[in-house]
Amino acid sequence: MFELSLMCPEDRIEAVSDALDALDALSVSVEDADAQTDAERELFGEPGMPPPKEGWQRSRVVALFASEEAAREAQQLLAVQDFFAGCQVLGVSHVPEQDWVRLTQSQFAPVEITPDFWIVPTWHELPPQALRSIRLDPGLAFGTGTHPTTRMCLRWIARHGAQGTSGSGSNPLGRVLDYGCGSGILAIGAAKFGATDVDAVDIDPAAVDSTVLNAQANEVQLHAGLPDKATGTYQTVLANILATPLRVLAPLLCGHVAPGGNLVLAGILERQASELQEAYAPWVALEVADSEDGWILMTARR
Template identity: 60%
Template sequence: MFELTLLAQEAEVELLSDALMEVEALSVSVEDADADTEHEEALWGEPGMPVPREAWQRSTIKSLFPDEAQALEAVTLILAQDWAHDIHVQGIQAVDEQDWVRLTQSQFQPVPITDAFWIVPTWHEVPAGARVAMRLDPGLAFGTGTHPTTRMCLKWLAQHADAYAGQPVLDYGCGSGILAIGALLHGAASADAVDIDPAAVDATLANADANVAHLKDAQGRLPLRVGLPDLVGEAEGAYPVVLANILATPLKMLAPLLAGHVAPGGHLVLAGILARQEQELTDAYAEAGFELRVANEEEGWILMTAHKQVARAG
């Protein structure tokens, strides 16, 4: 187990903490960087009232990763974000091995996406009234349904199943495979799921086998292909729905590629975007021929969608 320690100013703490969870940190903790000095600050509020500030002027953020390579990859991705110029790396070090996965799992409860659609860890009973339940446990790949970006994508899938029923979908940056599996559970004929992380590929296969094994064909094949991005290559206009729940900077870089995968009449669904980044994404995808709009918002994160027009003959 490796601990990544970062130093952040007050304004970046909440955003950095969310980003660390997005890049698969097993846990995140925030401490006063000036603790035990003359500059130490105490943060508290009146009973029943919110604290006056969410973080210290200078905070130390510590996050745990399964190995050093994942910690390095995570900090590299975060430092590439346009808001991270005041984030400083204090170190990456090995820590005593503990059963962090089990400790993390104990924090997870069933997550309602809609009244009828729930994400349920395997150690919990399926809630009464859940007509669609995905069994998903926390693991090394991001995507357990607890983060607002994931919930908004899943809610879109549940509410727009008629847009892709009986057709293929693409989950780009699949993490745990939660979006591809959600689409299959709501009637997609097949799903392609890609990620740059081999651990995500393995997690997606395992989660798909646990949730959609009943959809295997006569040869025992799942209606799902999963692999690195070259799995789909230059499949132009192949998908009625393309989903990408990553972060704003890679979403901007991927605009031509993702837009190119959407079939005429199809939908583009993007998440991992902060509300203040709306215009950046709008501009990036306008250049790719898409008019993004905000379809949902939770806790400062937004879901942006666009519909690809069908070319008219003549």
């Protein structure tokens, strides 16, 4: 494969990227040409929010092509276009073949949630100390255990679910709802810690499919579907989304929490704690239960 590298000003990024796509580029990436220098400029803001700009003031655009001929042809066609004014061709270079599967797998190691509870990709051996584990491979749906919000939710599940395995009677997790389930990792974790009835819902059908497959791979029982599959009240309601949708969903999520039940929210930045507390105040009193790398876990008991 061959890559065509270009230098483009901010106002040309979209037109050039669209043209490269039309010229059958296998992929198009944009990066800050001034990265790791004094001229580096922050572009992206809060997770889940649109970027304030289309590109950096000086952006390096890299397009990948199947052959050198295709890359050279794209270079020649772009050079004569009006919208290419102000852009510069940096060159065409060969991209060495790599074992991309092995390279990708090497980036995902087992993740410790607690000393005896781990998230382990299928190509890794279980750590000897892992008394409980979730086998989960990176996929299209969010939730591989590597993000702080996911880890905090799983720590909460492990801490509360373990209480039901110490001879204290019924499992405190009870009936569980994982709202915005992504890969289903939280629902699977709840099932691993003894939850008796688990519903996992998401607006994305691909996430529902991913949850079903991951549940089967982990040999746990749960019900996965679109949000209308969530019915009645639950002893535990989990939602690892982002602050803005969590604010909108406050009445719905609180309506699913049974009296005496637990609400567990993640995807919240530390500075957003007060606005979430205000949004949920008519129903529950949210408190910060955990924090990691600028993210917080907020919980409440109804």
